[in-house]
Amino acid sequence: MNPSEATAGLPSEALAQTVAELAAELPAGHVAAWAGVLASVQRSEATVEAALIDARPGYAVAAHARRLVAVWRSHAPDLPGAAVALALRSAAHLQRRAEVRRTELVVSGPSSPAVAVRLTRSVVVELIRQARRSLLMVSFAAYGVAEVVAEVSAAADRGVRVDLVSESGTADGGPLRGVTGADVFAGLGDRVTCWHWPVAARRQPGRSLPALHAKVIAADTDAALVSSANLTDRALSDNLEVGVVVRDPDAVRRLVDHFAALTDPRAGVLRRL
Structure with missing residues (x-):
């Protein structure tokens, strides 16, 4: 297996960066609600953005949801929603640990x-x-x-x-x-x-x-x-x-x-x- 095959399907740096930034910007309740939505879908479908917005309304939520779905669709379209949900939860967990240790x-x-x-x-x-x-x-x-x-x-x-x-x-x-x-x-x-x-x-x-x-x-x-x-x-x-x-x-x-x-x-x- 060559390196390109080994890394195929892994989230891109752009998606990883976006997930990390959203974990820092979103309140804990939004992270939990979004992770629930993402875990229930297979791909970055057109309905995901609306589902994220409806899961937990709030200021600038629409822009955040649009950004996540766009980067997901552009850089890792085959990545399952459950993987994106896990990434978001993990990033939020690390963010909370960093805040506690500040x-x-x-x-x-x-x-x-x-x-x-x-x-x-x-x-x-x-x-x-x-x-x-x-x-x-x-x-x-x-x-x-x-x-x-x-x-x-x-x-x-x-x-x-x-x-x-x-x-x-x-x-x-x-x-x-x-x-x-x-x-x-x-x-x-x-x-x-x-x-x-x-x-x-x-x-x-x-x-x-x-x-x-x-x-x-x-x-x-x-x-x-x-x-x-x-x-x-x-x-x-x-x-x-x-x-x-x-x-x-x-x-x-x-x-x-x-x-x-x-x-x-x-x-x-x-x-x-």
């Missing part, structure tokens, strides 16, 4: 018209509200943030396990002057587990003291904000800060697992306050 840009302070962004404070509140099992918060500094404290309290009340990792204050030999994260959330008592990196565990002869400088908020293992912003009122609103929300469950799980290992009492370097 990243978002988050900023504090001045914004620009260059790209659409979300504000750090609103994202922090959203992630805390999203948590159902666990909430990990890591910050060098914490100050004020009454709204965040209230949201964390509500999360703890609904059964979320809350872990706060923050830098040590000067009283404990750390580099942070003034209020610490543990101080900010002290009013929540044992509903929040506070962790620190003991100074004795990080001293290195002849070198300056390493700092706990990470800023992370992870809701379960579904989404995480990785940002330059501390948990302070200025950082969440006024300072020029930039971060990203990661919604890739695999990446978020690895991040959460990293801190779980660091807080492991058997081998971790972080200690409970």
